[in-house]
Amino acid sequence: VVDDGSGNLDAVAPVHDAYADDPRFSFILLGKNVGKRKAQIAAIRRSSGDLVLNVDSDTVLAADVVTKLARKMQDPAIGAAMGQLTASNRNDTWLTRLIDMEYWLACNEERAAQARFGAVMCCCGPCAMYRRSALLLLLDQYETQLFRGKPSDFGEDRHLTILMLKAGFQTEYVPDAVAATVVPDRLGPYLRQQLRWARSTFRDTFLALRLLPELDRYLTLDVVGQNLGPLLLALSSLAALAQLALTATVPWWTGLIIASMTVVRCSVAAFRARELRFLGFSLHTFINIFLLLPVKAYALCTLSNRDWLSR
Secondary structure (H helix, E strand, O other): OEEEOOOHHHHHHHHHHHHHHOOOOOOOEEEOOOHHHHHHHHHHHHHOOEEEEEEEOOOOEEEHHHHHHHHHHHOOEEEEEEEEEEEOOOOOOOOHHHHHHHHHHHHHHHHHHHHHHOOHHHHHHHEEEHHHHHHHHHHHHHHHHEEOOEOOOOHHHHHHHHHHHHHEEEEEEEEEEEEEEOOOOOOHHHHHHHHHHHHHHHHHHHHHHHHHHHHOOHHHHHHHHHHHHHHHHHHHHHHHHHHHHHHHHHHHHHOOOOOHHHHHHHHHHHHHHHHHHHHHHHHHHHHHHHHHHHHHHHHHHHHOOOOOOOO
16 A cells, blocks of 8 residues: 555554554555655555556446456466446536446447457556566656656556557456446536546657557557547537638538537447437537537647646
8 A cells, every 4th residue: 555645644544553464455655745656656666466456546346357357367468458447426417427428438449449459558547457577677667758858747557558568568458347436527627637638648649659550450540540530520610610600601511420420429339338328428529529629739739737637
């Protein structure tokens, strides 16, 4: 258990004492707050098992998650495997319901498709298992990641996954290893989270591009599509707004095409998940166009910013 420089050690000391005689627990008290990545590395360096499971503090695992991930890791070619993420607070607000569907789509469409080729591009932080022998080969690179000459602290899950792929290991997705994590229930925290994720995605896309010649062609299409898709959507939206402003005519064709793509995607998800609620994910298109696209544009212009935006 790593305590990353807590300022209330007097309050947590009784917890340490309660587990002091339990051989399953070892406490590491860091002298100052050094951030998630370095705290994670401190735990990995002290570990001794063949497999290391990374779990976020706001995540609860199903009882069989460790068993299912460990079973997947029996193949020595696999360096990392992630489970399926759900929102533990799904029913709190309209936003948490949309994010839960967003997670399902990210896991069961994007990650599942990438896993068919042994190269999940991001084993997400809330629930990911790593081969310790592979981690030890990569820890120095992982700890000293720089961007424009400065330490890069966030996006640790994506960066570690790409380092695994660069080292020749496969990365996998296990859909029936379910982990429930707390998601933002208000737009402000959600957009700050998306800004941090967008910055890390842009930073590590450059590393991913170098990998593509060694991977399946589908993954090239996937990475290129994920980066060009938002750009094309932004250009379409701006062109539609320009048409409306300059000619006072409604851009029916642009709206119709975006609406059609939204309906098709949500219908396919509803069919595959056997849940009609996914038709409601159509509402996320408005968030995507009017909020997330500007956030991604801002992230691209502020890539050197290292703020986690969560305090």
